[in-house]
Amino acid sequence: MLIGSIESFMQAGINSSDVLVSILFLVLYAVLVSILMSVYAYLFGWIERKVIAKAQYRHGPNVVGKYGLLQNLADLVKLIAKEVRYPSNADSRAMALSMIGLVSIVVFVILLLPLTPGLAATNFGLGLLLVFVVLGFSPLLLFITGFASGNKFGELGAQRSVLMVIGYDIPLIIVVGTIALAAGGFSITGVIGAQQSLPFALLMPIGFIVFFIVMLAEMERPPFDLREADSELIAGWLTDVSGPYYALALMLDYTRMFMGSLLISILFLSGWAGPLLPPLVWLLIKAFIVSLFIIIIRATVVRLRIDKVLRLGWIYLLPLSIANLLVTFIILKG
Amino acid sequence: MLTRINIGPIHPSTHGVLRLVVDLDGDTIANVEPHIGFLHRGVEKLVETRMYMQSPPYMEKLDYIAPMSVDELYVSTVEKALGIEVKERAQYQRMILLELQRIASHLFFIGALTNDMGMMFTGFMWGFRDRELILRLLEEATGQRMFYVNMRLGGMVNDFHGDFEQHVLKTMDYMEKRIPEYEKFLEKNPIFKQRTKGVGVLKRDDAIALGVSGPVLRASGVPYDVRRDNPYYFYKELNFREMSLNGGDSFSRYRLRVMEMRESMRIIRESFRKMPEGDSTGQMVKLRMPPVKNKVVTVAREVPRGEELMYMVAGDQKPYRLSIRSPVFINLHALNHIAKGHRLADLYPILGSLDVVMADVDR
Amino acid sequence: MKVEREDLGRNLSDMKRSGYTYLVKITAVDYSDHLEAIYILRNMDERKDVSVEVKLAPTDLWLDTVISQFPAADWYERELQEMFGILIKGRKADRLLLEKWDGREYPLRRSFEWGKDYERM
Numbered sequence: 001m002l003i004g005s006i007e008s009f010m011q012a013g014i015n016s017s018d019v020l021v022s023i024l025f026l027v028l029y030a031v032l033v034s035i036l037m038s039v040y041a042y043l044f045g046w047i048e049r050k051v052i053a054k055a056q057y058r059h060g061p062n063v064v065g066k067y068g069l070l071q072n073l074a075d076l077v078k079l080i081a082k083e084v085r086y087p088s089n090a091d092s093r094a095m096a097l098s099m100i101g102l103v104s105i106v107v108f109v110i111l112l113l114p115l116t117p118g119l120a121a122t123n124f125g126l127g128l129l130l131v132f133v134v135l136g137f138s139p140l141l142l143f144i145t146g147f148a149s150g151n152k153f154g155e156l157g158a159q160r161s162v163l164m165v166i167g168y169d170i171p172l173i174i175v176v177g178t179i180a181l182a183a184g185g186f187s188i189t190g191v192i193g194a195q196q197s198l199p200f201a202l203l204m205p206i207g208f209i210v211f212f213i214v215m216l217a218e219m220e221r222p223p224f225d226l227r228e229a230d231s232e233l234i235a236g237w238l239t240d241v242s243g244p245y246y247a248l249a250l251m252l253d254y255t256r257m258f259m260g261s262l263l264i265s266i267l268f269l270s271g272w273a274g275p276l277l278p279p280l281v282w283l284l285i286k287a288f289i290v291s292l293f294i295i296i297i298r299a300t301v302v303r304l305r306i307d308k309v310l311r312l313g314w315i316y317l318l319p320l321s322i323a324n325l326l327v328t329f330i331i332l333k334g
Numbered sequence: 335m336l337t338r339i340n341i342g343p344i345h346p347s348t349h350g351v352l353r354l355v356v357d358l359d360g361d362t363i364a365n366v367e368p369h370i371g372f373l374h375r376g377v378e379k380l381v382e383t384r385m386y387m388q389s390p391p392y393m394e395k396l397d398y399i400a401p402m403s404v405d406e407l408y409v410s411t412v413e414k415a416l417g418i419e420v421k422e423r424a425q426y427q428r429m430i431l432l433e434l435q436r437i438a439s440h441l442f443f444i445g446a447l448t449n450d451m452g453m454m455f456t457g458f459m460w461g462f463r464d465r466e467l468i469l470r471l472l473e474e475a476t477g478q479r480m481f482y483v484n485m486r487l488g489g490m491v492n493d494f495h496g497d498f499e500q501h502v503l504k505t506m507d508y509m510e511k512r513i514p515e516y517e518k519f520l521e522k523n524p525i526f527k528q529r530t531k532g533v534g535v536l537k538r539d540d541a542i543a544l545g546v547s548g549p550v551l552r553a554s555g556v557p558y559d560v561r562r563d564n565p566y567y568f569y570k571e572l573n574f575r576e577m578s579l580n581g582g583d584s585f586s587r588y589r590l591r592v593m594e595m596r597e598s599m600r601i602i603r604e605s606f607r608k609m610p611e612g613d614s615t616g617q618m619v620k621l622r623m624p625p626v627k628n629k630v631v632t633v634a635r636e637v638p639r640g641e642e643l644m645y646m647v648a649g650d651q652k653p654y655r656l657s658i659r660s661p662v663f664i665n666l667h668a669l670n671h672i673a674k675g676h677r678l679a680d681l682y683p684i685l686g687s688l689d690v691v692m693a694d695v696d697r
Numbered sequence: 698m699k700v701e702r703e704d705l706g707r708n709l710s711d712m713k714r715s716g717y718t719y720l721v722k723i724t725a726v727d728y729s730d731h732l733e734a735i736y737i738l739r740n741m742d743e744r745k746d747v748s749v750e751v752k753l754a755p756t757d758l759w760l761d762t763v764i765s766q767f768p769a770a771d772w773y774e775r776e777l778q779e780m781f782g783i784l785i786k787g788r789k790a791d792r793l794l795l796e797k798w799d800g801r802e803y804p805l806r807r808s809f810e811w812g813k814d815y816e817r818m
Contacts, residue, residue, distance in 0.1 A: 056459035152339045156361075156678070222454060223525055231347045231452050232679050300519075302526050303452025305679045306361060371795040379804050383811045542741055545720050545769025556741060563744040628728075632737070632748070645735065647726050655805075657724035667772045696795060 041254035045072040055299040079247035089150035098141040127188040146237030157236025161227040167313030172214045174321040195270035207324040219260040223301040261287035347682045350692030373696040385621045397694045400439040403637035409485040411633040415648035424489035424614035425567040433598040438468040439638035440591040450686035489616025530585035534684035544668040548640025552578045553586035560636035584687040716740045723773035762787035780805040
């Protein structure tokens, strides 16, 4: 009920005829979404530590706060309190701006997603396309951070990030195109509406798998964490990112996971559709399960090599995504 | 154009203070030059200034993953120089402890290898968890968890206590269930196979020419094992399999160590069966020894990392010269040959599969 | 087996041809009045070790490199150069492998005193 009233209040504000009021409500919405995102990211920082600790017969954080819940806060405070240092040959402005840009991209993408049926801040016909266009900038900013740090490890991480895009971007776009085909448009609410009878995960299982793998790479989760590759490149593109910016990078890890989980839930698991519980809760539950699955993957796999990522992208994912497109087309038209 | 990058000496995957200067052609390794010596303590010189039985603690610090194996080698060298016989029961006990040490070391290896390949510490923690059980057994037998110094001339510091056999056999039963889990965990993982199979191939002839030893040599198809081919203690009376794999790649080196753990367990069980009753305590630590003059002895042992050999010129009361052939020193030398032409990301699993311990490299 | 320094390369090549293909270790001992370099070789088929000893006068320390016959000798030779001051001919100038000495003092020689403060590089 509460969620419902907030929802309609917000929607009314955003749709207000006064441009100023509308902008004000949009900013308010962005702040609310950012808070939701931060809470989720913080929570998952803790859940990940606990789940991975379980997989490794450890206890995980258990000293700071109840069940170690405040451990991440302590880490955050530590990192924010630290001095920001740049190598002498780094372009500090480029590094700082691209780190902020990376987080902004994530926030922007989440803003584009309809979290509840009544409230879609920016629900317009080409939402789906815009999401992936914006997302396409993130490897670029990643590259800039690594390259501007003037560190060879950062540079290697940056190169890997660009190479990976070559590997996975085309299958991604083909799968997104298939979704648009099945939904009959690029509107995200339309995509959820089209899944009322059958979630796309069941309609196009191959596409779901391809999309999931690509999202893992997009989110920089293992086994696709080659650009960070802590045991190889020290921290890859993050090697010379320090202090608050590194805190931002850690946040980015989980906010991107939130974004990816939301995207997967919305595009393939019928988004907020579900009985009894309010739509927002349903969406968060689905995203939660997807995130949990991603974490368990992290605990069990070793890292792929860059040429194997390209191989995976071109030899497996690309044909699979095309096959998915054809099969879906036949199912829909046949 | 080659990019030169510097890895280490402080880096998560260099197994200690190793510095690698890597010339990269794009992402392909053109040349790796290991810079060693950060942990050089001059043990060979140090030993010359100490009386014979003052040195075992120093020896243990050489290979800190499997300390007892080097300690035992040193004590055996002194025993051979002074002409001291080891009690039969003590010989069996040394074999048991050394094989336990080998299992512990190989578990460490598996953990470190998965970590080098970017697994988020899971393999590492698993390996360490089971290694801890072995260390607990060693602590039970010697009183120390890591650095034992439990060898005396002619025997051990103390005999095994009454329940020790039961405890070891119980742990072995547990380990026998655990090892298939490791195999399932790693060998059924397509990414693990992709990253190790056919990566870092060392051919048989190259392995011999480069002088590598231990699991690295056996994984390249040369079944040379000091325990069998230059036997010491009662290894010749036990039946354990000749082990070698023909792959020569990182996967074979991993696989061979898993096989060795199984063999070690068999050796431990058999040793317990054959161990005679009696006493195994050695001589009291005496600093003064019967005089020997420039007697040259060479003793080789199969330590977990390969063939460790000590060349000792025995002097009066002190070693006149002690020269240590460290297996990892020469295995590391082969790194450039193995890693050349691979991707940068493969350098770490290759280094990991050589299982270097920098203290032993630098001596 | 004792060989003359001048014959070392030829002898080792002969040994290699007769099956001693594996170089176990190169080491040296300083006997004060002379030095001795020891090459331990192994026949991998017969599992037999043999050591080849070369006597060196302390005033005239050099050996020929055997790196072409035994690639494994590389680091051992560098170690000899560094620890005993035995010049290995036929190698290009090497970076110091283990120590950071300036090359005037050789730690494993008997004349090197344990505990004395030597100037570091």
